[in-house]
Amino acid sequence: MEPSFGALLNVLLLSLLLVTALLAVSSRDLLASVILFSAYSLLMALMWQRLQAPDLALTEAAVGAGITTVLFLVAIFRTRRREEE
Amino acid sequence: MKRLVSLLFIGALALLLLYVVSKMPPMGEPTNPTMTHVVPRYLEKSEGEAHARNVVTGVIINYxxxxxxxxxxxxxxxxxxxxxxxxxxxxxxxxxxxxxxxxxxxxxxxxxxxxxxxxxxxxxxxxxxxxxxxxxxxxxxxxxxxxxxxxxxxxxxxxxxxxxxxxxxxxxxxxxxxxxxxxxxxxxxxxxxxxxxxxxxxxxxxxxxxxxxxxxxxxxxxxxxxxxxxxxxxxxxxxxxxxxxxxxx
Incomplete structure (x- = not known):
């Protein structure tokens, strides 16, 4: 059976989601973590659209990739690490 | 010891979750519980009840x-x-x-x-x-x-x-x-x-x-x-x- 373009796209999106999620959790650098989390949100927005949930896709893109990323970034720059590396 | 306990716990949890996933109804099946309770009402009646052409808005704001x-x-x-x-x-x-x-x-x-x-x-x-x-x-x-x-x-x-x-x-x-x-x-x-x-x-x-x-x-x-x-x-x-x-x- 010839795999369809949609199925291939799903596999690609889902595997990228897994990769970004794992990297965001395991990264030692908080800045890299936040950027990976933002990438995860963008991919998730695409996935919501693939699942025919455009309302959720809009929310995920605006809130997940936009606002929370910036709020996390500001929070990182405004706080200091006390524990030794 | 602590490591072993947490590993065992995580393993058991993963097995439990995988077991539950294997028992879940197939995605998108029309006989699924998610498709048979309120969803038909929303999809069939929201146009005449919530008067919102976007069903999602009708559900969120009205129902x-x-x-x-x-x-x-x-x-x-x-x-x-x-x-x-x-x-x-x-x-x-x-x-x-x-x-x-x-x-x-x-x-x-x-x-x-x-x-x-x-x-x-x-x-x-x-x-x-x-x-x-x-x-x-x-x-x-x-x-x-x-x-x-x-x-x-x-x-x-x-x-x-x-x-x-x-x-x-x-x-x-x-x-x-x-x-x-x-x-x-x-x-x-x-x-x-x-x-x-x-x-x-x-x-x-x-x-x-x-x-x-x-x-x-x-x-x-x-x-x-x-x-x-x-x-x-x-x-x-x-x-x-x-x-x-x-x-x-």
Missing amino acids: RGFDTLGEVTVIYCALAAVLAVLGREKRGRIRDYVELSGIPSSVIVRTMVALVVPFIVLFSLYVILHGEMSPGGGFQGGAVIGASMIIFTTVFGLHLSSVKVPLKVRAALEGSAVITFFLVGIAGILGGGNFLAYAWPRVSQSLQPALVTWLTVLVEVGIGLGGAMVFVSILFAMVREEGADEPLA
Whole structure:
């Protein structure tokens, strides 16, 4: 059976989601973590659209990739690490 | 020992979850419980009951309005918590690292942002006002306005964006989501129905579809403006530089 373009796209999106999620959790650098989390949100927005949930896709893109990323970034720059590396 | 216990626990949890997943009904099957309870009612009747062409909006604002009223209140409480910790700025006297840093921002970035931000705001108004008939709605549109203010603030600095969206406007509109939603709910009681009833029994049958649609749009606009101002206020409270509340030189 010839795999369809949609199925291939799903596999690609889902595997990228897994990769970004794992990297965001395991990264030692908080800045890299936040950027990976933002990438995860963008991919998730695409996935919501693939699942025919455009309302959720809009929310995920605006809130997940936009606002929370910036709020996390500001929070990182405004706080200091006390524990030794 | 501790490691072994946690490994065992995680392994058991993973096995349990995998077992549950294997027992779940196949995705998209029409006989699934998710497809047989309320979904047929929403899909078949929402056009005639909620009078919103976007079924999702009909469900969120109308069928599950009470739930959404709670969510809107939670967002407002989040702002109250942020302000309780970080404090509100003094009017017209705020700066952030963009103004305080000596590095001038690129002309290309400044020009692009100045060109693009009005269109982002226009798009967000479209998302809010068309929430009744196309994907999106008050919350999404409000978040897009918040995102546009984030871009504006990171490029032009907090002082200029606090001039564009002054404290007076934000303080007046922050609660509009909760207030509009609640007043529409009370209006449902005054109209002869229950709390949050959009179809008022006291209004003639022929006017009711238009009434329900316009009340939905009104709630969407309230949530959009309120949500946007909440996002902007949280951002302003967070990026404000400590001890920079002096007048600009």
